[in-house]
Amino acid sequence: MSTPDPFAGFPDASLALPAGLRRVLEWLRGHLSESVQLDRLADIAGVRPRTLEAHFKMFLGTTPLGWVRQMRLALARRELLHADPDSSVTEVALSAGFTQLGRFSVQYRKAFGESPSFTIRRSQRRTEPEIDDAIRSTYEALPFAFAVSPKQCDRALEALARPQEIAPGYGLPKALAGWCFGQRAAHRFSSTPALDRRRAQELAERAFQLAPCDALTLTLSSGALVLLHRMEEADRRLERALALDPWLAYAWIRRGWMSAYFGDSSGAIRELSVALHLMPFEPLRHITFIGMGSAHFAAGRYEQAAGWIGSAVKAYPESFWAERIAVAALALTGARAEARRRARSLLRRDPDLTVAEARRAWPFRPAFMSRLGDGLEMAGLPRA
Secondary structure (H helix, E strand, O other): OOOOOOOOOOOOOOOOOOHHHHHHHHHHHOOOOOOOOHHHHHHHHOOOHHHHHHHHHHHHOOOHHHHHHHHHHHHHHHHHHOOOOOOOHHHHHHHOOOOOHHHHHHHHHHHHOOOHHHHHHHHHHHHOHHHHHHHHHHHHHHHHHHOOOHHHHHHHHHHHHHHHHHOOOOHHHHHHHHHHHHHHHHOOOOOOHHHHHHHHHHHHHHHHHHOOOOHHHHHHHHHHHHHOOOHHHHHHHHHHHHHHOOOOHHHHHHHHHHHHHOOOHHHHHHHHHHHHHHOOOOOOHHHHHHHHHHHHHHOOOHHHHHHHHHHHHHHOOOOHHHHHHHHHHHHHHOOHHHHHHHHHHHHHHOOOOOHHHHHHHOOOOHHHHHHHHHHHHHOOOOOO
């Protein structure tokens, strides 16, 4: 059986947003400091103003003015977090399009839980040698953690030991390490899953305490909690992350995965497509593709599920854990011989895998896990 086209049945899936809305967003990103005029935006989009408003509401959950306000706040925060020693809050606010500084301060505190002046003071600490070294080391470890594979996960944890040691008050390396320990526990990357779960929880909580206003830290700690099946708390952290930084591709990836876990396949595909629009390349693309496949599997579109996940594993063979869904999907399409062949290949990589273990790995809805188990049994995996 040939590998199905992963884009079949979902028009323009790599872009997701209507072409007119994409044009407006691209224009707005370059003109955030200008006043918002709906008629002008509608002309750029090539649609009626009411249609454009409906597109903003449907795809972004807000109005054009609300989106611009969020983007201005996100831009101001980004500038404050990376401000030069001579920069001031007033300069940053004005450059982001805020003319009423008092209102800016109120909106900023409401959005991020701290004052603009506190953010800019905190950013100055990043010029200290220890913090600078910790930031560099943490971001060097990111690609290993995003690979979601046993060897790369271990490399990430090894690399994250140094930033946690030299900068104990820096939350991001703890969140990233928590995510890695969660992977080890959920996907059986180690022989100590109980210990890994405890470490994942401890690190996720400590990271949140240290950096409750950092979007990437929140997103990673949310991912760790998902792997521990603490879904409601993970969802709250993720919503806060997207409120803090609506441009964060990884937060949209986790948002799409969360929707898939909750059984909202159409929402998952829409959100994961937004992530692909923001970052259509590795190291995050294969995680997004696996999420797409999971969403299609949940909706009963098994050929598309196998196509998306097959493309992901081809790009990152070490993410063989995702093959479980592709194998089950192929079996459920009736392609039993291909499913058995790929199941044998999967068992060579993960010889202790059973249907029971696979059904415990993710917090998908019971119907999803039941069909996953049925498909894996058809493909010849042992039950327990």
